[in-house]
Amino acid sequence: MNIIYTQNYKMKKLIELIDKVASSRATILLQGESGTGKELFSRYIHAKSARNNNKFYAINTAAVPENLLESELFGFEKGAFTGASQRKIGKFEQANGSTLLLDEISEMPLVLQAKILRVLQENEIERVGGTESIPVNVRLVAATNRNLGELVKEGKFREDLYYRLLGLPIALPPLRDRKNDIMLLADFFLSTFVKWVERVLTPNSVQYLRPSFLKHESKYKLPFLRGVRFAHNRQTSNKTYLPKTWLRDRAYFVAMAYDLIFQ
């Protein structure tokens, strides 16, 4: 868990940098293509910080409908709007004393960007429909696979928030720029996958595999799909980096799992 596998010099330098700043409260902006490890790094930052006794919090801006985002982030008071029958605590308050990842921050609506900037400056929030300011002590990590600078130029991202986030920018290099990591990660994904298959593939268990997979879907599906995606990833589109035997083994496991799980 939270192990960042790499043999790449640039990545190692980034990890060193993170080790140095993890214990501070500095906001960190993680930029990188899909699959480069932004979430992994944000969990690593949390794990290396003095906040690691508390739970790590994350919210994916792109996954929450725009009209719910504000109350997800800041919570709301009872009666704040129709249906607000009781007070709800938002992510910023939940993550008090801990770390909050704002994932896909490029998708944050401009009005909320202003509110986030305020949290960064004042260390306090207001719940929707509330009047008091509530102090919060949150370490923010923001992640994006888009070019925020470009979005600023297009007027879709606030310049002031951008510069505030840029305090400590970490640009995660794609795999095509660190080819020596490809085999390492390929082996890691394959072994995780093999372990999982071995665990569930005891004699007579095949018939139970699908239900048991579904039961643990949230735990396994994502890493599994990511493993599959990794194999097809644009980042590694040139498959000649991988030896044929590895590809054959991987293809075998992926095919087997697809059959067992999805059919």
Ligand SMILES: Nc1ncnc2c1ncn2[C@@H]1O[C@H](COP(=O)(O)OP(=O)(O)OP(=O)(O)O)[C@@H](O)[C@H]1O
């Ligand atoms: N260097 C690495 N070492 C170990 N695992 C890694 C590494 N890089 C990526 N992974 C794994 O690959 C998967 C994708 O990584 P992660 O979710 O952190 O990427 P991401 O940048 O957040 O991608 P997205 O933009 O699609 O959300 C995860 O299962 C993660 O644990």
Ligand SMILES: [Mg+2]
């Ligand atoms: Mg991610």
